[in-house]
Amino acid sequence: MDSRKLxxxxxxxxxxxxxGEPVGSKAIMAHVKASxxxxxxxxxxxxxxxxxxxxxxxxxRIPTYNGYRLYVDTLMERDQLSEEEKRSLDAMLDESATExxxxxxxxxxxxxxxxxxxxxxxxxxxxxxxxxxEVIPTGKxxxxxxxxxxxxxxxxxxxRLEFDxxxxxxxxxxKYLAENxxxxxxxxxxxxxxxxIRTAMGTYMVTLTPLLGELFNLAxxxxxxxxKLRGEKNLLTxxxxxxxxxxxxLDNRKEIEKFFNDSFSDLQISFSSEGDSFAIxxxxxxxxxxxxxxxxxxxxxxxxxxxxxxxxFIPYLEYFSQRITTLLSERDEGDERLEIEEKNTTExxxx
Amino acid sequence: MDSRKLxxxxxxxxxxxxxGEPVGSKAIMAHVKASxxxxxxxxxxxxxxxxxxxxxxxxxRIPTYNGYRLYVDTLMERDQLSEEEKRSLDAMLDESATExxxxxxxxxxxxxxxxxxxxxxxxxxxxxxxxxxEVIPTGKxxxxxxxxxxxxxxxxxxxRLEFDxxxxxxxxxxKYLAENxxxxxxxxxxxxxxxxIRTAMGTYMVTLTPLLGELFNLAxxxxxxxxKLRGEKNLLTxxxxxxxxxxxxLDNRKEIEKFFNDSFSDLQISFSSEGDSFAIxxxxxxxxxxxxxxxxxxxxxxxxxxxxxxxxFIPYLEYFSQRITTLLSERDEGDERLEIEEKNTTExxxx
DNA sequence: AATTAGCACTCAGAGATAAAGAGTGCTAAC
DNA sequence: GTTAGCACTCTTTATCTCTGAGTGCTAATT
Numbered sequence: 001m002d003s004r005k006l007x008x009x010x011x012x013x014x015x016x017x018x019x020g021e022p023v024g025s026k027a028i029m030a031h032v033k034a035s036x037x038x039x040x041x042x043x044x045x046x047x048x049x050x051x052x053x054x055x056x057x058x059x060x061r062i063p064t065y066n067g068y069r070l071y072v073d074t075l076m077e078r079d080q081l082s083e084e085e086k087r088s089l090d091a092m093l094d095e096s097a098t099e100x101x102x103x104x105x106x107x108x109x110x111x112x113x114x115x116x117x118x119x120x121x122x123x124x125x126x127x128x129x130x131x132x133x134e135v136i137p138t139g140k141x142x143x144x145x146x147x148x149x150x151x152x153x154x155x156x157x158x159x160r161l162e163f164d165x166x167x168x169x170x171x172x173x174x175k176y177l178a179e180n181x182x183x184x185x186x187x188x189x190x191x192x193x194x195x196x197i198r199t200a201m202g203t204y205m206v207t208l209t210p211l212l213g214e215l216f217n218l219a220x221x222x223x224x225x226x227x228k229l230r231g232e233k234n235l236l237t238x239x240x241x242x243x244x245x246x247x248x249x250l251d252n253r254k255e256i257e258k259f260f261n262d263s264f265s266d267l268q269i270s271f272s273s274e275g276d277s278f279a280i281x282x283x284x285x286x287x288x289x290x291x292x293x294x295x296x297x298x299x300x301x302x303x304x305x306x307x308x309x310x311x312x313f314i315p316y317l318e319y320f321s322q323r324i325t326t327l328l329s330e331r332d333e334g335d336e337r338l339e340i341e342e343k344n345t346t347e348x349x350x351x
Numbered sequence: 352m353d354s355r356k357l358x359x360x361x362x363x364x365x366x367x368x369x370x371g372e373p374v375g376s377k378a379i380m381a382h383v384k385a386s387x388x389x390x391x392x393x394x395x396x397x398x399x400x401x402x403x404x405x406x407x408x409x410x411x412r413i414p415t416y417n418g419y420r421l422y423v424d425t426l427m428e429r430d431q432l433s434e435e436e437k438r439s440l441d442a443m444l445d446e447s448a449t450e451x452x453x454x455x456x457x458x459x460x461x462x463x464x465x466x467x468x469x470x471x472x473x474x475x476x477x478x479x480x481x482x483x484x485e486v487i488p489t490g491k492x493x494x495x496x497x498x499x500x501x502x503x504x505x506x507x508x509x510x511r512l513e514f515d516x517x518x519x520x521x522x523x524x525x526k527y528l529a530e531n532x533x534x535x536x537x538x539x540x541x542x543x544x545x546x547x548i549r550t551a552m553g554t555y556m557v558t559l560t561p562l563l564g565e566l567f568n569l570a571x572x573x574x575x576x577x578x579k580l581r582g583e584k585n586l587l588t589x590x591x592x593x594x595x596x597x598x599x600x601l602d603n604r605k606e607i608e609k610f611f612n613d614s615f616s617d618l619q620i621s622f623s624s625e626g627d628s629f630a631i632x633x634x635x636x637x638x639x640x641x642x643x644x645x646x647x648x649x650x651x652x653x654x655x656x657x658x659x660x661x662x663x664f665i666p667y668l669e670y671f672s673q674r675i676t677t678l679l680s681e682r683d684e685g686d687e688r689l690e691i692e693e694k695n696t697t698e699x700x701x702x
Numbered sequence: 703a704a705t706t707a708g709c710a711c712t713c714a715g716a717g718a719t720a721a722a723g724a725g726t727g728c729t730a731a732c
Numbered sequence: 733g734t735t736a737g738c739a740c741t742c743t744t745t746a747t748c749t750c751t752g753a754g755t756g757c758t759a760a761t762t
Contacts, residue, residue, distance in 0.1 A: 022754090024753070024754050024755085025754075025755080026753090026754085034705080034706090035705070035706050035707080036706090036707095036754095037705075037706050037707070037708090037756095038704085038705055038706070040754090040755070040756075041705090041756090043755095044755090044756080054754095054755085055714090056712085056713060056714070057711090057712050057713060057754085057755065057756090058711080058712045058713045058714080058752095058753070058754050058755055059713080059714080059753080059754065059755085060753085060754065060755090096511070097511070098493070098509045098510070098511050100509065131489070132487065132489075136483065136499065136505075138482070138483075138499050138503045138505060139501075139502070139503035140682060141682070142449070142503050144499070144505050146497070148487065148489050148495070150490070151490070152489045152490035152493050152509070154487075154489060154495050154507055154509065156505055156507070158449045158451065158503070158505065159449070160447070160448065160449050160682075232601070232602075233598055233599075233601070233602040236587075236594075236598050237595075237598060243587075243594075244588075247584055247587050247588060248584075250583070250584070251583075251584045331491060331492070331511075373724095373725090375724070375725050375726085376725075376726080377724090377725080385734080385735090386734070386735050386736080387725095387735090387736095388727095388734075388735050388736070388737090389733085389734055389735070391725085391726065391727075392727090392734090394726095395726090395727080405725095405726085406743095407741085407742060407743070408725085408726065408727095408740090408741050408742060409723095409724070409725050409726055409740080409741045409742045409743075410724080410725065410726085410742080410743075411724080411725065411726090
């Protein structure tokens with residue numbers, strides 16, 4: 001592949017990213033030392049090779065899916081963040097807040113900086129431990145199951161029973177859970193295990209069954225990844241998209257999950273091409289993971305049109321995810337590493 | 352006001368609601384026994400009186416804000432729900448689920464039945480009691496404050512401290528909260544009271560201050576009304592609205608709150624007129640309260656275009672809110688009325 | 703052999719014009 | 733007071749033209 005041809009391709013993508021209009025041979029002359037005729041010939045070849053396309057005969061060229069691929073993989077030059085830029089990005093983060101708020105602040109910052117939608121996908125690793133399970137009565141026949149994991153996630157589920165539990169039943173159940181679930185990896189909570197608990201409940205079995213069902217659901221929800229989309233407005237107002245598609249997409253967000261499910265460990269750029277299954281045509285998704293305790297804790301992502309400013313936005317995304325990783329790790333330094341586990345055991349004894 | 356004129360106004364609104372097009376004198380002839388010329392004369396008068404308007408000279412009439420007002424207040428005939436319809440509405444409700452799920456199912460049903468957005472506004476009455484407050488350590492320097500109210504609402508807040516609490520500090524704090532907050536009306540948690548607790552903490556004061564701050568926030572959030580909007584898609588695809596307005600509205604939902612804040616105790620219909628502050632032009636909001644234990648527990652609402660099928664949708668809305676009220680009340684029947692309070696005191700003693 | 707200038711050609715988009723149709727207001731007759 | 737009739741208004745839709753950006757091809761140039 002000719003070096004001039006690559007330069008032309010790069011120029012087309014660069015121009016198209018800023019203008020949004022098909023770019024013609026004359027515009028390229030500013031980037032490549034050649035006459036418009038030469039450029040036209042080269043562009044015609046690039047089209048044959050599948051990197052460019054024409055919306056119609058007498059229009060300029062726009063990059064194809066393959067064109068973008070080549071561009072982001074080898075052509076593009078990533079901007080370097082200056083120290084000043086880094087400082088101003090830092091200023092957008094809630095550095096001292098909780099993990100969730102920290103990541104949210106990054107997500108918000110991204111929507112503002114990029115005019116794209118941003119995504120935070122975080123999941124509780126399957127091997128994290130249950131550090132607390134408790135059943136709390138909250139009203140007539142109403143109970144809450146509360147679960148906390150070793151990585152600090154807390155979730156509860158409200159449950160309505162047909163009958164009220166007696167104090168003994170509740171105490172018995174609570175104690176059983178404390179003794180048998182606490183300290184256990186969360187994905188151990190399987191249907192079989194629930195069944196085991198159920199039979200262990202003896203005469204209380206029938207009454208407690210609904211609670212067990214909810215307990216199971218709660219554990220499932222705990223490990224399910226939690227996806228937060230932000231900046232939907234940017235998608236709706238982006239003229240590169242088909243509004244109907246965006247509306248449908250927003251109405252059924254499950255679509256996104258698969259793009260954040262596969263736990264690629266690195267920066268990932270994907271395009272919605274015709275063959276691809278992502279609902280929004282002409283869109284691209286870039287995402288980068290952030291870690292906690294050395295383990296991937298989630299991904300920070302961006303959903304926008306294909307003609308996104310990759311050179312600028314990828315560094316933003318990477319900087320944020322690295323910064324989050326650093327901040328979450330700094331917090332773990334100190335000498336109380338085993339503090340929670342200690343607490344758990346003492347508490348388990350008390351309750 | 353002439354009875355024929357009223358009939359004509361009614362016919363215009365009825366027609367406009369189904370067609371969405373300005374309605375002309377000929378179309379009215381099907382509803383009112385008079386020639387098109389007579390109807391035209393009457394319509395001209397209705398226009399002078401401010402009930403109708405013409406988009407342009409040679410078009411039919413559409414109702415003005417005042418026209419709609421008159422229509423919904425006195426002209427409109429509400430449909431009666433047949434027993435069969437009631438049954439099919441019932442089937443859309445999660446009758447045996449928790450309060451939240453029940454109300455959500457109604458909201459979902461409304462979006463499907465009406466092609467409008469629906470709103471659930473629920474608030475914890477200020478006078479409901481705190482039935483449980485607890486601080487739970489969840490990780491290094493991380494704590495969760497958990498609060499449950501007498502009406503069964505549960506909420507927690509994660510809080511990061513600069514230092515870890517010792518067991519004694521935690522126990523002391525927990526005990527203090529249990530003894531001083533449990534059983535107290537939630538709106539008693541004021542800044543002054545927090546300050547009082549702070550001083551009561553003695554030497555632990557400094558360390559616990561952030562937790563107290565979060566406790567205050569938690570109590571505030573508990574009583575703040577919680578608004579859930581659903582069926583945004585219906586707003587975005589409704590051609591009666593300006594898309595930009597809808598997008599802005601969805602981006603900043605606070606707007607809705609004021610319409611559900613004022614606790615009118617009855618069915619309420621409001622229009623977004625020019626003078627009004629609601630962001631979406633040409634929209635109407637109807638809402639009806641639902642109760643629990645005889646007290647308003649929230650409102651169920653509908654946001655749609657002005658030309659909504661009031662005769663049909665108002666009965667839906669009222670039926671659902673009545674049904675929810677009934678279902679929530681049925682649950683309270685039984686003999687365990689004071690059950691929670693009992694539990695609380697025994698638990699308070701233990702912890 | 704590669705590059706470039708020149709030119710005819712294509713096509714989308716913007717305006718302009720025209721015709722159709724719905725509905726009105728007014729006048730005069732009932 | 734009501735109605736038929738008619739001229740008039742104004743939107744909507746379709747058709748047409750014109751313009752300009754950009755191309756592909758050919759022939760000349762380096």
